[in-house]
Amino acid sequence: MRASLMYGAGDVRVENVPDSVIKYPTDALVRITASCVCGTDLWPYASLKPEDGPARMGHEFIGIVEDTGSEVTTVSRGDLVVSPWSISDNTCEFCRQGLPSSCIHPQANFWDGETDEGAQAEAIRVPLADGTLVKLPVEADSALIPSLLTLSDVFCTGYHAAVSGGVDERTRVTVIGDGAVGLMAVLSAKRLGAEQIVLMGRHQARTDLGLEFGATDVVSARGEEGVEAVRELTGGYGSHVVLEAVGTRPAYDQALGIVRPGGVISRVGAPQYEEAPIGIGSLFRHNIRLAGGPSPARAYIEGLLPDVLSGTIEPGKVFDAITDLDGVPTGYQDMADRKSLKVLIKP
């Protein structure tokens, strides 16, 4: 079968690899019908050292179950399924509390533990299939596929930002970042009824989509100037909730400048830093809370599915490019160059 491999920074290749096969009785083998490139894939695309490669890529997909291990009971051959970006058993202490991203099953992981599997490929072995996969009540060629595919990661991640931030109808929200996750955070804040949604971004095609998703204001300035602009839009007080969808230190510092006393900074962009200010001069003095983390996507999928199936929300609009497997290397480069927002792959 064919699959994408990253050999190093800027070097993605599509090659023939051994066919994925069932290894454990809890596995499912899935023929992938739709996959995509994630913003987090761009971090290794910018920095992977050749000695750490090649790595199989991709953790977001929809596909048709082709085979199942003997213990799998919830999906069977022929089912169309969506997979969240992390593998979980859906039965452990943390899964039961809605945090499958912290599943304690030995086989649970972020696909990073599955070194010979990746979703930017023709097929994939899915560990803990019962806990991980969710059946979809549509055909593989449904027009809803792009929106359904966002449930595997990007929409659930944006939604997690908004839920973790406690967004409701009394909330003024600022979203930092006009990437796909930031735009999904806008859509999610809108869905939760936010009173105001300020989107910080400078790429007009993206901020226009943000306005379509429910942003009430767009601020293109960054740094001090951006902070001032948001303060002005929020009556001088700052935002109740800042959804930080970038992951860099400047984005965190910007969030500190924007959040109001008693507010929340909810982070879903994987932090590219470890230490940052949290003392009296930053979070503590005004009771500012910090929330967020990797999205427990599996816990959100069933709740978000009805609105996607009904077309009430169309998160699939974040895909502005589509390619086959051969086009994956170009897809990475286009996303890195910000020519594409998010690339959908039809293997």
Add this chain to the structure above:
Amino acid sequence: MRASLMYGAGDVRVENVPDSVIKYPTDALVRITASCVCGTDLWPYASLKPEDGPARMGHEFIGIVEDTGSEVTTVSRGDLVVSPWSISDNTCEFCRQGLPSSCIHPQANFWDGETDEGAQAEAIRVPLADGTLVKLPVEADSALIPSLLTLSDVFCTGYHAAVSGGVDERTRVTVIGDGAVGLMAVLSAKRLGAEQIVLMGRHQARTDLGLEFGATDVVSARGEEGVEAVRELTGGYGSHVVLEAVGTRPAYDQALGIVRPGGVISRVGAPQYEEAPIGIGSLFRHNIRLAGGPSPARAYIEGLLPDVLSGTIEPGKVFDAITDLDGVPTGYQDMADRKSLKVLIKP
């Protein structure tokens, strides 16, 4: 009148100072009947440079209103009142949202703006008296005074830790620190129904009081050993909520080791650090939240008052020493030496 002044580290003196008087129409003049030394007073007691002194000390008190400015309407001469540790108007945007510690009135401050006033004295001028003071329905010599005095800071601070941490009857709590705030955090977690309350501390008289206040377990070990002990007590998963009542980096690091995935670290010990780990290796990976800050005491007093008046809770038990003004310097030293837990002052 007589008042306590801190001239530098380890150097507290009681001296004659000009009488406090009404300066603004919103002021009240209060004759202090009960006051105390705060754990935060020990920070300057350990580090104040002589060139930054002398500083008037004390921000927790009960007293009798002696005079009021022309605009004061809620308290009058002869009323017994308790003051929260911060001055606020109780009407601004943040006060109305329950965060008087972030009051935006120009006269609002943490008493640090009132350089010629302090509560370890015979009398005090209280700015924004209507917003700040709360009338007490008892006499100045009531046996309830110690417990009522804790409403000015230490009890409300411990309570804020527990409220900010979201403690409820499904919560396993660990409290870091057996100082007065830590013990109040135990009492507060108990009041909110916590399923388990582990108190980390090594001073037996204090941890015994913690057990009386509702701690279910005491862990005297610190660092890695302490973390292991708490993990063992919590089924290997860690605590849902860690109430960090110390404020040092080691205490924060200990909290990181103890909190479980999806849990909360709620800080009320003023951080003696600015930067600390919050990235993938600490908070982010397992969706651990960070909460807390200075206690909005004024917003809690009325709600906690009935249980104190009825004797249902007895937070005043944290006072293990009592002195007059002359004994204040010794009181500081005894608290610094951990000979006294918290010193009550009867001027």
